[in-house]
Amino acid sequence: MTSVMDVPADIAPGRLSPREYEVNFDDATPPLNRKQALIEAARCYFCYDAPCMEACPTGIDIPSFIRKIATDNVKGAAVTILEENIMGGTCARVCPTEILCEQACVRTAQEHKPVTIGALQRYATDWLFDREIQPFTRAEPTGRKVAVVGAGPAGLSCAHALALHGHDVTVFEMQPKAGGLNEYGIAAYKMTNDFAQREVDFILSAGGITVEYGKALGRDITLAQLRADYDAVFLGIGHNAVNALRIAGEDLAGVSNAVDFIAALRQAPDKSALPVGRKIVVIGGGNTAIDVATQSKRLGAEDVTIVYRRGPESMSATGAEQEWAQTNGVRIKYWAQPRTLVGSGGSLREVEFEYTVLDEAGRLAGTGEVFRVPADMVFKAIGQSFVPSAVGEEGFAEILEFQPDGRFAVNEDRQTSLANVFAGGDCIGGIDLTVSAVQDGKVAARAIHRLLTGS
Structure with a gap:
């Protein structure tokens, strides 16, 4: 009898018909008439x-x-x-x-x-x-210049508000497109018809904003340089690191970061060209885990399982998101944590998990009892983080204050320990939502405007 260890990895594109791809990645929630x-x-x-x-x-x-x-x-x-x-x-x-x-x-x-x-x-x-209506009118130019690092929701929100006040804003974006997670990190069936870029175009059409693409903080620009060249700086650089599982087998073929796969899928002009396995395991419990699992199923994967170390009430993905995944044929297994990624010939074959419980102190603990799930692809979706050293700027950590988790420390105006440097979005923490990042950018813009005008 052939065991799962003897079965070759089966990762391939084009599992579905053209019509199935069209339906699967059409708008998941049709608009109201x-x-x-x-x-x-x-x-x-x-x-x-x-x-x-x-x-x-x-x-x-x-x-x-x-x-x-x-x-x-x-x-x-x-x-x-x-x-x-x-x-x-x-x-x-x-x-x-x-x-x-x-x-x-x-x-x-x-x-x-x-x-x-x-x-x-x-x-x-x-x-x-x-109807391509632009309802906002920019104020007369003030002659003040602001640098915004990151063209995600926080950065674009800040840039737009400042530009309407008449300030000249330059946005530095490391990717070839603006939009941040709206462009690269949201399930394709939630953002159809290139809506993320249509929204970016709408924001930029108000005037006063220039975007320089392919510019990363610490590689192409430095904070010291920006502070010297601009009257104020807003940092909306999001996450810059993906959390690792830190278990054996993480380097096997077939093991990927969920955010990378979602980004590749979002940018793929032809969904049928994106390879996907037959048996998928997703490790994590947030919206990223839901999105990568559901999209894998819609790409033609036969078996997709999300494994989360706690119960459903502890998942950061909402109940509605969990239900959405399940109605798309995704299984969610709770109370288990990964122990080993098992491979053969350099490719993934199985994932070994350990059942978990809460101990008397309410802490998560392994039971010692294990089980294995066949898999030719594993997606890591256990969160992202911000690593200050990743920006590569000498003295970066010495001139800015950071929170214990490594993110920028800011006050209620999103002002950092440097008077003319502000920050918002995932790089300061809080609720990991587009709407929260937009609010950070808006609040910071108001504070920057007060700083620049003395009002």
Whole structure:
């Protein structure tokens, strides 16, 4: 009898028909039409002291924009959204509204059916984008210059707000495209029709922003240089390291970082050309784990299993995301941690896991009991981190203060220990969401504007 150890790795492209790829990577959540939007908007109570608004990290006036949709003032609704969250279009697609604004909706408590705020937000912002309307006007140039490092949600949010105030902004981006995780790190079926770049184009079209691509901090530019050449600096450089499993076999063929695979898939013009295994194991419990597992299944993988070391309530992926993966045929196995990646001939064959429990002190502990899962591909999705030394700048850690986890220490204005240097997004920590990064950039921009104008 042939064992799994004797079976060669089976990683190949083109597992599905062209039509299956088209369907699998089409928009996972079709947008509302006008009739649906009007009906849904009519369900809103337009609360005076709206709990949904309090639950939104960017403070969008949700009752106001929904009332405008209800009166068919869709442009006004979109402007209300974008004034607080310039990436409201992306957030309408990827924000976990079920644990934020929609969870706080009064109708959730009354009927267990909140107003679908995210869908209404998408309806309004899509309406504006489809008509290529630019509602924002830039103020007269102030002559002040600001450098923004990183063209992700935090950096673009900061750059846009500063440019509207009349400051000249130069954004330095290490990748060939702007957008950060919106472009490279979100499941393809959530961001279809090149929406991330359409949103970038919209932000840049307001004027006052120049983007220099292929420029990395510590390699092509230094913080000292930026501080000398610009009046202020904003650092929105996100994560710069992927957490390792630190177990045997991590260098086997077939073992990859989930974020790298998602980025490759997002940039692939032809999804059928991307190789995928038959038996996939994903290690982790966040949105990245859900995205890579579900997309592997939609690429044609036969068996996809997410293994997480704790229970479902501890996963950073929401209940809705976990359910989405399961309805796509992904199995989720809880209470197990990886011990060894088993290979043959340099390629992955199996993953050995150990069952876990919480000890009397509430700490995670292994039971000593193990099991194996056949796999020709493993995706590591156990989180990312920020490593200051990775920017490669001498004296970097001596001139800036850092948090214990290595991220930049900032005050409530997102100001670092250097008066003219600000930071936001994943490099300062907090909630790992696009909407939170946008808020960081917005708050920092207001503080930078006050600093530059003395107001």
